[in-house]
Amino acid sequence: MSEEYKSKNFIEEIIEEDISNGKHEGRIHTRFPPEPNGYLHIGHTKAICINFETAQKYGGKTNLRFDDTNPVTEETEYVEAIKRDINWLGFQWEGEALYASDYFDQLYSYAVKLIKEGKAYIDESSAEEMADMKGTPTQPGKNSPYRDRSVEENLRLFEEMKDGKHPDGRMVLRAKIDMAAPNMLLRDPVIYRIKHAEHHRTGDKWCIYPMYDFAHGQSDSIENITHSLCSLEFMHHRPLYNWLIENLEIFPSRQIEFARMNVSYMITSKRRLLKLVTEGYVTGWDDPRMSTLSGLRRRGYLPQSLRRFCNIVGVAKRDNLIELELLESVIRDDLNEVATRVMVVLDPIKVIITNYPEGQQEILSTANNPKYEDKGTHNMTFSREIYIERDDFMIDPPKKYFRLAPEKNVRLKGAYIITAHDYKTDDNGRVTEVHCNYYPESKSGQDTSGIKAKGVLHWVDVNSALDVELRLYDRLFTDPTPDGHEDVDYLDFYNKDSLQVVSKAKAEQFLKDVGDTESLQFMRKGYFIKDRESNDDKLVFNRTITLKDSWAKMQKKK
């Protein structure tokens, strides 16, 4: 499970070239710049891993900087959630968390500098007028009538903006670049706007706020970021990013874009994720079906699995849709290594071992992880009555069914071999109990019976069975690209069966004392983790993922 890079990605190639050219004395400094207006999701994981791991690989540093330039949408609550998620993933940023808002004074003076050099002006056009004059991607724009104001007037108006003498939307500061540029972002982009709003950190100190393009790149420069790694959607911003660096004469950070990661059956739009929460499709941001990091964590995903997943997926510039199966394969692979094995019967039927003495009970030992002896063992009780899974018994089994059936042998995992010789049904023909004989000399580990049993079943002793609640999760959507259809709303693909609650599963006592973050494998059933809603009266477990089930697959094919 090594974290090796199988080869260099294009970003690493650029960086190694920079290093060999002695650029920035070989110093590497990246940053992860979330906007604190939502929770981190699976898509962010890639940006986090790339920024942190690339720096790590070259002995560099990574800043965490909140891009908090829009006070209307941003909240401190998100800041804390984001920090927690990044730490959970296993990364630590350099020093304290930083904020674009820390640089508002500096940014203001940058703007003044541009104005003084005749490279920015106050535009009093309305938003509609500005949009009209902007042109379209195929048609050049027109100059604003305010474009050629004097430096003095611009300076005065900008100060008035800052001093709160104008209402929201009355005027903006624009960079003076080129209204005919093929790149729309170079058509005199707005760099400052008026917002009389309380900022989560600067309070009411400011009523003007810089736009993304006048904050992000400048923050990179202020922090001496050498490589600013972001997703492809910012590619069109790069010329502006560079224009500002040149004209402000500040540290030349370099922006490099990579393709964001898309995972099938998952969505990463903050707006759509929020809607799932507010309209009750899920129970919250950390609902285990959510693609948020907090959801995945609650679901039982391991941080190292997410990191490894991102490394396997790789870094490139083409659009991609990663199959969910790959993520699932990675998580299964990791969980298989670390999960403690326990037995839980989801849909119990009672088995009575008729030749086992009434009132007798024995203690059997079972491995916590058969692959690793040093993971130890734990005990479970065995007696005359046990539960097995309903679908592990069939009156009239198909071919190749090697579980329990009349006159068939089966091994009870870690216990004895039994043979069914009778069963009872209710009025509907539903099996209510199965009667078996056991072979005393077939005890697990000291089997001298010579009997062969192809099937092995998990079971729980009726006497000591613990009732637990299980939440079985499946993908949230029934379509691989729920938000990729123009004619169908993503909510139409909501999977109504994405949560199935088993309220009274039968579990061995071991689960009573299991830790909150201990990965578990319910044998033959899947990987689980204790849910935070567990308490002294009720234990709740979330299914992270099922085990592969080639029997079910075989049945399906028929």
Add this chain to the structure above:
RNA sequence: UAUCCUGUAGUGUAAGGGUAGCACACGAGUCUUUGAUUCUCGUAGUAUAGGUUCGAUUCCUAUUGGGAUAACCA
């Protein structure tokens, strides 16, 4: 009808002027006191057409497919 980015098995990603590799998925076996895990084998790929070259998936040209861009969002 502008500009930019991008086309390698089903998916993702390598290599790179000289044998197209890896992972997942899929299929067939194997092992197994979890129908899990393990192990083995298999199916399957350089968008198209020209050009340069002894040799092109790689370099060049054209065509073609996909994506992005017109918020006082980030």
